[in-house]
Amino acid sequence: MQLLQAFIALLVLFRSSASGVVVPRQSEITEDSYFYGQSPPVYPTPEMPGSGPWAVAYAKAVALVSQMTLEEKANVTVGHSTSTGCSGVTGSVPRLGWPGLCLSDAGNGLRATDLVNGWPSGIHVGASWNRDLAYQRALHMGGEFKTKGVNVALGPVIGPLGRVAKAGRNWEGISNDPYLGGELVYQTVLGIQTAGVITSVKHYIGNEQETNRNPSSNVSAVSSNIDDKTIHETYLWPFASAVHAGAGCVMCSYNRVNNSYSCQNSKLLNGLLKTELGFEGWVTSDWDAQHTGLSSTLAGLDVAMPNSSFWGTNGENLTLSVTNGSVPESRVTDMVTRIVASWYQMGQDTNFPVEGIGMPANYYDPHVTINARDPSSKPVLIDGAMEGHVLVKNTNNALPLNSPKMISIFGYDAQAPPANDIESASQVFGAWTVGGESILDYAGFFSPLPPPQIAINGTIISGGNGANSPAYISAPFDALNEQAYNDGTAIFWDFTSQDPTVDTSTDACLVFINAFATEGYDRVGLHDDYSDNLIENVAASCSNTIVVIHNAGPRLVDQWIENPNITAVIFAHLPGQDSGRALVQLLYGYESFSGKLPYTVAKNESDYINAGNPSEPEGIYELFPQSDFTEGVYIDYKGFDQNDITPRYEFGFGLTYTTFAYSDLDISLSPSVSTSCLPPSPENIIQGGIASLWDVVATVTAVVQNTGEVDASEIAQLYIGIPGGPVRQLRGFEKVLIEAGTSVTVSFDLLRRDLSEWDTGAQSWVLQQGQYGVWVGASSRILPLSGTLVIS
Numbered sequence: 001m002q003l004l005q006a007f008i009a010l011l012v013l014f015r016s017s018a019s020g021v022v023v024p025r026q027s028e029i030t031e032d033s034y035f036y037g038q039s040p041p042v043y044p045t046p047e048m049p050g051s052g053p054w055a056v057a058y059a060k061a062v063a064l065v066s067q068m069t070l071e072e073k074a075n076v077t078v079g080h081s082t083s084t085g086c087s088g089v090t091g092s093v094p095r096l097g098w099p100g101l102c103l104s105d106a107g108n109g110l111r112a113t114d115l116v117n118g119w120p121s122g123i124h125v126g127a128s129w130n131r132d133l134a135y136q137r138a139l140h141m142g143g144e145f146k147t148k149g150v151n152v153a154l155g156p157v158i159g160p161l162g163r164v165a166k167a168g169r170n171w172e173g174i175s176n177d178p179y180l181g182g183e184l185v186y187q188t189v190l191g192i193q194t195a196g197v198i199t200s201v202k203h204y205i206g207n208e209q210e211t212n213r214n215p216s217s218n219v220s221a222v223s224s225n226i227d228d229k230t231i232h233e234t235y236l237w238p239f240a241s242a243v244h245a246g247a248g249c250v251m252c253s254y255n256r257v258n259n260s261y262s263c264q265n266s267k268l269l270n271g272l273l274k275t276e277l278g279f280e281g282w283v284t285s286d287w288d289a290q291h292t293g294l295s296s297t298l299a300g301l302d303v304a305m306p307n308s309s310f311w312g313t314n315g316e317n318l319t320l321s322v323t324n325g326s327v328p329e330s331r332v333t334d335m336v337t338r339i340v341a342s343w344y345q346m347g348q349d350t351n352f353p354v355e356g357i358g359m360p361a362n363y364y365d366p367h368v369t370i371n372a373r374d375p376s377s378k379p380v381l382i383d384g385a386m387e388g389h390v391l392v393k394n395t396n397n398a399l400p401l402n403s404p405k406m407i408s409i410f411g412y413d414a415q416a417p418p419a420n421d422i423e424s425a426s427q428v429f430g431a432w433t434v435g436g437e438s439i440l441d442y443a444g445f446f447s448p449l450p451p452p453q454i455a456i457n458g459t460i461i462s463g464g465n466g467a468n469s470p471a472y473i474s475a476p477f478d479a480l481n482e483q484a485y486n487d488g489t490a491i492f493w494d495f496t497s498q499d500p501t502v503d504t505s506t507d508a509c510l511v512f513i514n515a516f517a518t519e520g521y522d523r524v525g526l527h528d529d530y531s532d533n534l535i536e537n538v539a540a541s542c543s544n545t546i547v548v549i550h551n552a553g554p555r556l557v558d559q560w561i562e563n564p565n566i567t568a569v570i571f572a573h574l575p576g577q578d579s580g581r582a583l584v585q586l587l588y589g590y591e592s593f594s595g596k597l598p599y600t601v602a603k604n605e606s607d608y609i610n611a612g613n614p615s616e617p618e619g620i621y622e623l624f625p626q627s628d629f630t631e632g633v634y635i636d637y638k639g640f641d642q643n644d645i646t647p648r649y650e651f652g653f654g655l656t657y658t659t660f661a662y663s664d665l666d667i668s669l670s671p672s673v674s675t676s677c678l679p680p681s682p683e684n685i686i687q688g689g690i691a692s693l694w695d696v697v698a699t700v701t702a703v704v705q706n707t708g709e710v711d712a713s714e715i716a717q718l719y720i721g722i723p724g725g726p727v728r729q730l731r732g733f734e735k736v737l738i739e740a741g742t743s744v745t746v747s748f749d750l751l752r753r754d755l756s757e758w759d760t761g762a763q764s765w766v767l768q769q770g771q772y773g774v775w776v777g778a779s780s781r782i783l784p785l786s787g788t789l790v791i792s
């Protein structure tokens with residue numbers, strides 16, 4: 001009995017994370033530094049390496065910056081007030097002809113101006129699993145930023161990664177699998193920067209919830225407490241991919257990490273980013289995320305946006321910190337060298353439009369005639385819109401539709417919203433307030449928030465805030481009308497009733513709902529009663545009910561998914577301005593569905609172990625909110641696998657109009673693979689990390705046959721079980737168009753990085769000795785081929 005009591009007492013005293021980190025008992029916590037996570041000091045800031053592909057730009061930057069005075073350099077590092085509508089502008093040095101930089105949002109299209117396209121959102125790119133399309137989208141989108149005189153695109157987003165199912169910005173990110181996110185952010189950085197625009201990859205790092213993302217009154221911002229192994233294998237991974245692609249800028253986030261604000265966290269900036277990842281670019285703060293002067297300077301922050309009360313309006317306090325001996329001038333020189341080098345690296349020294357020329361100062365008086373829309377973007381917009389739709393249920397041959405005699409269209413999400421605002425965020429906000437309340441009865445909706453779960457006044461093509469003003473919206477209803485005209489189909493519609501009348505002659509009922517999310521707020525739920533009831537009401541009198549969900553994050557469907565009258569369900573995500581047009585192509589079978597889920601859809605909210613909800617300030621943590629990432633690397637499908645929880649739809653799942661068969665798995669390991677990998681050091685680091693991490697150490701191939709009657713793309717997926725790690729981790733995918741009746745061989749190169757674990761003792765990536773599981777198939781749970789790979 002005494003033993004048992006002692007054991008229980010020990011449990012009370014210690015919490016231990018998945019990776020074995022033991023934290024102090026709560027009663028010992030009397031100040032910040034005793035909390036779960038502590039961030040070690042790493043000083044000084046490494047100077048820009050200026051190596052490899054950056055050597056030329058670096059040399060030019062050194063030559064220019066060497067002519068600047070200390071005051072001029074300090075002035076470059078701070079955001080200034082601007083007569084443009086750029087989200088922020090750096091200082092300039094007119095004496096030397098250096099114009100400064102215009103930075104503007106966001107990752108899904110250029111915000112706060114007109115005559116630009118509304119692109120598919122990050123989550124939609126993730127659902128498409130298409131590297132080439134991700135590159136093309138980025139290239140075309142980047143071109144629009146350039147035409148408008150924007151030097152730095154404030155995106156792409158890979159943080160949040162999606163740890164918290166309800167997090168408000170998951171839709172801006174690509175996937176909560178770091179490998180999938182990493183592959184597609186790599187292409188996105190390449191594409192935007194090939195267009196001549198610097199990417200600001202954000203939000204670095206652990207920005208996994210909106211709740212308490214910023215400090216308010218005497219409550220500090222939430223601290224994402226992440227152990228060393230988890231940060232490397234999960235949250236840093238896609239940033240490493242972005243840096244490997246040559247990202248010129250990284251934005252540090254609002255939150256704290258291991259109890260130190262991200263923008264003054266020397267471990268994150270000096271250590272992980274500028275040492276381990278060999279980052280050549282500069283770090284900008286998120287807007288108002290700088291909280292100190294000296295600490296942020298020495299921790300590796302290079303630019304403070306949109307201004308700096310710490311470094312001074314024109315950087316005068318930063319100058320003072322050098323003249324009084326607190327900061328070496330070389331630190332300030334390095335800040336500016338990094339900034340100016342990225343400008344040269346993207347070719348912005350020649351033929352770049354005047355900074356901010358296409359950005360109106362006032363959103364609502366936007367008459368700026370610079371048209372950034374290039375007709376060659378059209379196929380990329382429509383393909384991008386189509387490929388992110390994921391079909392998860394299709395019974396009774398509900399789809400494709402075939403010249404139906406009559407269809408019925410229901411739901412608030414079918415038609416275009418009532419106004420196209422210059423900033424579509426406001427358009428969606430408008431949608432909440434016009435009529436939303438009376439239908440949804442959101443008591444106290446305006447004050448206090450949170451926002452509702454759905455945007456009731458029209459279809460959504462993006463989430464809120466990190467969105468832009470699309471050139472037009474092809475709403476589902478518009479596109480279905482057009483198709484009905486071609487087919488001679490009659491349409492019956494009702495967008496407002498929650499219990500609409502169903503005409504019994506109808507061939508199919510299409511119900512359009514959404515799941516809205518926006519920056520600044522986490523979602524209050526993963527499904528809403530209003531939409532669920534609408535669907536159930538329609539299905540009660542329509543035996544062919546097809547549900548289309550525009551979802552800004554995972555959306556649960558278990559309230560009605562097993563209803564036999566619900567014959568098809570589509571996660572339509574956030575397709576951008578070609579939404580309806582793309583949907584009709586798919587619904588009518590002109591194109592086959594080809595998207596797969598970039599996240600897991602659970603049966604119940606509680607199945608998202610540990611991380612369904614954002615962390616709140618509570619108990620002794622009231623003033624210093626703590627978010628302990630105790631699940632370690634086991635987020636999303638890795639957590640479902642580990643805990644043996646059956647999801648409703650697993651990560652990587654998606655149907656199409658044909659079937660595929662997998663065969664002929666072949667695994668070959670390169671001869672003489674050694675398990676040792678030198679710890680990161682200046683000699684073996686290229687941008688992204690240790691150079692040898694990108695060596696191909698094994699290759700897996702398989703044959704995929706289209707066994708049906710329709711041409712379609714398959715996303716073949718490779719999962720690896722690293723000894724000691726999660727059951728399976730995505731480590732390869734190939735999206736291939738396979739004609740009906742034919743086969744293709746898919747091939748996956750495995751890099752050293754893909755097969756390694758972060759060894760906290762060695763402080764390096766290490767291949768594991770032993771047997772690795774290898775699986776190839778159609779999703780994280782449909783894995784017809786399996787084998788092993790042995791590293792000795």
Ligand code: NOJ
Binds near residue numbers: 105
């Ligand atoms: C805050 C957001 O977190 C960030 O994503 C954005 O780029 C800046 N505001 C600038 O608007």
